[in-house]
Amino acid sequence: MLVSKVREALICLKAGRVTLGYPFAPNDPKPGFRGKVTVDPDLCFGCGGCANVCEAGVIVVSDREQHYRLLEFFWGRCTYCARCEEVCPEGAIRLSGQFETATDDARDLCMRLEVFMGPCQRCGRCFPPPTPLDKMMTTGFRHGLEGGRA
């Protein structure tokens, strides 16, 4: 009995203090961490790829007028799966290192993005010119070659 108590005490003593200083000291996650999703509005060209694969259904695409498409992101239910990041042809949508997402206002977890598009002459619906498929293959079409990553 005594021996095992001494052993237990030794384990504790050897460990010493292990508590981290967080939240009083910063504790940044390592690279590759899947945190809150961010969108770079300069890079997004509204292809809707992310909305297509998001299994939590938190990205909603709606064509409001002939020239503009609305992308809405509701990250309250995001599962941090990073599928959106995987498919985005422009690297516009990324999982950041932010993990302090607790908020008392649900609006903090929403984002609206209005993207100007070319309307189709026949059906009148938006599409990123010249065809959506071509655009997926093109590098940084909105800002020339310096803008995108692809």
Place this chain on the structure above:
Amino acid sequence: MSTEHERTLAAVHQVAAERSNGSLLCATQPHSDTLHFVVDRSAMRAVTGGLVDHLGARFLISVGTDRRPLSGDFGVLHIFSLDRDHLYVLVESPIPADDLRIDSITPVVPGAAWAEREFQDAVGVRAEGHPDPRRLLLPDDWPEGLYPLRRDFPYNFRPPADDAARPKLAGAPAGASVFPMGPFFPVLEEPSYWRLFVEGERIVGCDTRLFYNHRGIEKLGDSVLTYSAIPHLAERICGICGFIHSTCYCQAVEKAAGIEAPRRARYIRTIMLELERIHSHLLWLGIAGHILGFETVLMQTWRIREPVMWLCEAICGNRKTYGMNTVGGLRRDLPDSVRPELLRVLAEVEKEVVAVREAVAGDSALHARTQGVGTLSEETARSICVVGPPARASGVAIDARIDHPYAAYDEIRPRIVTEEAGDVWARVVVRLGELAESIRLVGEGLSSIPDGPVCAEIKDEIPPGKIGVSVVEAPRGEAIHFVLTGGDNRPYRWRVRAPTYPNLQALPAAIRDGNIADTPITLGSLDPCFSCTERVETIDRRTKAVRVFSRAELLKMCRARAKGGG
């Protein structure tokens, strides 16, 4: 295929044919390790009884399916495992839609008690002759005659709440008093309601009400999500063994669709599964110490565990919910850069675990609280179909990694750890042994992992109407996923059984004749993972006035706060 395997197949066919007495409708073999029999419902009890009596089949789970859109009827399917022969036996009966009943098999297979109550609740097929046909799954205020897993039931339908509804409680035996434990009980993290029937300090029986955390995950899977989205939901079935559920689901779909995951993916799955077992067993050890009031164990095992969580984060980007699995393999590779760190951390963990084991092994205070407590005999463990460490601690040598090898366990063979005593201490010893074994397996996996792709390319649609059964040995016992593929890019039926499901059914036997004070640790030693409140009382300290909030008021306050932003 060996002749022995063929002999077993012939024996199963013979039992099915003889016991069904001419009403065997169909016998197929969807996979090399799965036999599927369709029998008339009148023969169900005889056939399943025959499988258990003659072949020692172990009951896994039942699946009730509403097949009206397909064939106009319902189906009840019981899944058995022949562990020695690496075989699943599925026995199914069609149930006409205008006469929804089937003979209960609980009288011959006691382990099927909950499974039958569950399909009774979920699809409305009555199990005739069930010894305890009370509600299991649905909330107490759920209206009669509404069956959530029927196809015509919308996934987002919410029947009105009824605050006055109460569970049907079993009466205490004459002379015994009732000692309620739960639904919220300080040492357990999740709600479960136990009514212990006691004579003095001695427990003579108990009654339970569980499933407060039921989330309708199966319904979501087969009505809203797609094949490739479900792994992410499956991962959230359990907060500790998420990867186990996503692996199990993916394997079931892969089996149904005839997809072969690449070798490298199977190795990485094995490594992640073992990492999960390591951190889960360490977590459990801490909780067990905490339940016994021995907080040092909690603090130290969780300290030892933490680097394993960081490793997982380095591998996949998060300490839990790895998001790695997908049908056909994995979404991300194991980066080579984490290898040295992985080996270093595991060597460290191993050293520390040995130190902890040596320290607690001689601790007579711990022995006094755990030896001879919560004993489960081998016979009971077998009849209730207990799985995982509680089964192995009672001398039942089953382990899905050996009985139904999946992932890379056909090449990396685990050694099974068993004990005979069947008490709480035996469960501690088994888990400590498995910890060391898991560390060895990760090392072995890392050294022999092949190169290559991690995801198979899936060119064709997943064909409808195919069956896949998969088991994965979770830290708590085996998890089972059953998938019946459907046409619209999602399963027609997805059935999940977590390991705690059979193990909790053994608790009444384990605590009988014990003390009230031993109940929490006995429950804790099964490593339960349950996955409601009526009201909250506040007392104004100055005036001593008691105010009781109803559920509706609480809800309103919470919502107002959330909306108002403060």
